[in-house]
Amino acid sequence: MSPQTLSKVLNQVDFKSEDERLLVGLDKSDDAIAYQFSDDKILIQSVDFFTPIVDDPYLFGQIATTNALSDIYAMGGRPLLAMNVVGFPPCLGEEVLSEILQGGADKVAEAGAIIAGGHTIQDDEPKYGLSVTGVIEEGKLLTNSAVQVGDYLILTKPLGMGVISTAIKGGLITDMQNHSAVKAMTTLNDKAVAPMQEIGVNACTDVTGFGLLGHLWEMAEGSGVEIEVFASELPIFADALEYAEMGLIPEGAYSNKKHLEEKVEFATEMEQSIVDMLFDPQTSGGLLISVSEDKVADLLIELYALGINDATVIAKVRGHGAKIKVSS
Numbered sequence: 001m002s003p004q005t006l007s008k009v010l011n012q013v014d015f016k017s018e019d020e021r022l023l024v025g026l027d028k029s030d031d032a033i034a035y036q037f038s039d040d041k042i043l044i045q046s047v048d049f050f051t052p053i054v055d056d057p058y059l060f061g062q063i064a065t066t067n068a069l070s071d072i073y074a075m076g077g078r079p080l081l082a083m084n085v086v087g088f089p090p091c092l093g094e095e096v097l098s099e100i101l102q103g104g105a106d107k108v109a110e111a112g113a114i115i116a117g118g119h120t121i122q123d124d125e126p127k128y129g130l131s132v133t134g135v136i137e138e139g140k141l142l143t144n145s146a147v148q149v150g151d152y153l154i155l156t157k158p159l160g161m162g163v164i165s166t167a168i169k170g171g172l173i174t175d176m177q178n179h180s181a182v183k184a185m186t187t188l189n190d191k192a193v194a195p196m197q198e199i200g201v202n203a204c205t206d207v208t209g210f211g212l213l214g215h216l217w218e219m220a221e222g223s224g225v226e227i228e229v230f231a232s233e234l235p236i237f238a239d240a241l242e243y244a245e246m247g248l249i250p251e252g253a254y255s256n257k258k259h260l261e262e263k264v265e266f267a268t269e270m271e272q273s274i275v276d277m278l279f280d281p282q283t284s285g286g287l288l289i290s291v292s293e294d295k296v297a298d299l300l301i302e303l304y305a306l307g308i309n310d311a312t313v314i315a316k317v318r319g320h321g322a323k324i325k326v327s328s
Contacts, residue, residue, distance in 0.1 A: 002255035003210055023141065024075075029218040030144050031071040031205055032134075040138045046071035048208075049085045049129020053165040053283055054176050057096045061103025062186045064128045067208065067284035069111050072134035073189040074206040074287055076142035076197060079134045082108050084118025087127035100128050111188055140197055144205035144215070145222030147290040151202055153219075153227070153315040154299065156192055156308050157184050157286025159212060159277045160240025162250040167243045181237045184310075185284040192287050192311075195302035199295050207285035211256045213278045215288060216315065216324055217263055226323040229315045231267070231274050240280075244273040252281035260324075267328040278326065286310070290317070 015026055023042065024034035032046035048068040052060045065082075072079045084104060088097050108115050113132070147153075164181040167173050176182050189206060196204065203223065207215050213229075220227045256279040266275065291299050296313065303311040318325075 003214060003259045004255070024143055028143065028145055028222060031074040034075065034141055042136050042138060042141055044072050044075050044077045044134040044136060045132070047085065047129065047131040049127050050283070051125055051127055054168055054182065056176060057099035058103040059177060059182065059186070061100040061128060062107045063182070063284055065104040065107040065130055066186050066188055068130035068132050069107070069113070070189045070206045070208070070284060072132055073193050074142070074204050075136065076140050076193060076204065077134035077136035078193070079111050079113035079132050081114055081116050081133045083116060083131045084120070085127070085129045085131060086118065086120040087123030087125070088120065089124055089126065090122060092126065100126070104128065104130065107186070107188070111190060142196070142201065142204040144203055144219045146203040147219050147223035147225050147317055148202050148292065149225055149317050149319055150293055151290045151317040152293060152296045152313050153216075153317070154289045154291065154296070154303070154311055155207065155212070155235060155286050155314045156189065156289070156303065156311045157207075158235040158237045158310050159280060159282065160237040160244075161185060161282045161285060162253060162280040163240045163243045163248055163276070164237055165283060166248045166250045170248060172243070181240070189287050191306040191308060192289070192303060195299060195306070196289060199291070199299050199302065201289050201291040201295070201299065203290040205288050207282045207288050209252060209281045211253065211279045211281050212288075213260050213264055213324060214256050217260055219288070219290065220324055221322040224320055224322055225317045226319045226321050226325070227315050228318050229278070229324065229326045231270065231326055231328050233312055233314050234274070234277060235310050235312045235314075236277050240277065241273045244276040249276055250281055253279040256281060264324045264326060266326045270326065270328060
């Protein structure tokens with residue numbers, strides 16, 4: 001659902017969710033909800049599911065699961081329990097569903113969490129994802145609305161996953177499993193959590209369906225800051241620009257652009273393919289980490305040491321006032 005439509009719908013509903021133990025809820029555009037479970041523990045909960053973006057059912061299960069778990073990591077936590085969310089057409093056969101669920105189960109196990117049931121319905125189109133519950137210690141919760149003036153923003157995975165997924169659906173990419181974007185979509189964001197907590201960062205989110213600019217806007221609006229994006233520094237998958245120039249732009253990119261067209265200021269003479277990458281909806285994208293200037297180098301060194309080699313400084317917080325500027 002487009003961010004415009006979603007925002008309009010939510011504004012018409014009274015969820016009656018006032019509770020001092022609900023630390024992060026519907027009043028914020030964050031990755032998950034956070035609930036003060038005890039004096040020293042906070043529960044984090046999220047749910048995410050979508051239709052297949054690859055033909056391989058096992059790979060689809062892995063991607064959907066990696067994407068769902070990412071919300072917990074984005075808030076600095078670790079996943080504990082997961083429940084399957086499935087819509088499935090009987091005509092595809094039980095073995096296809098088994099492979100999807102196996103892909104999910106293997107990725108949850110890799111994360112050190114437990115699959116503990118779920119819910120399945122018949123549907124005209126396959127859908128799969130997870131409801132995930134995680135935990136974090138008191139005082140360590142990260143949100144997307146605590147960005148500080150002077151911070152730099154680090155992105156841990158390249159952009160272009162939406163365009164690559166469109167190319168896969170169009171049959172232009174056949175060796176899916178070995179494609180760099182697919183490998184990224186099945187790579188957990190868990191390794192970044194420890195250095196973020198040890199070094200101390202100000203805010204974090206993960207880049208998914210609203211695209212880089214959509215999630216940057218949530219950070220800028222929630223924190224009341226102006227963010228400058230360095231277009232020349234953006235990490236982008238090697239063939240994503242080529243496919244974008246061919247017109248393989250997912251529908252979600254246009255929805256994201258419409259939602260943000262009055263909120264983002266672009267430098268003149270920006271290449272259209274780069275603009276497309278900024279709005280491109282990501283699946284299981286990277287973490288977007290806001291960290292003070294004196295800690296940037298230390299965090300990058302730790303991320304590289306853990307094999308997060310695509311981590312790149314892509315923006316800086318210039319001042320107060322919710323705004324995004326994209327410079328060339």
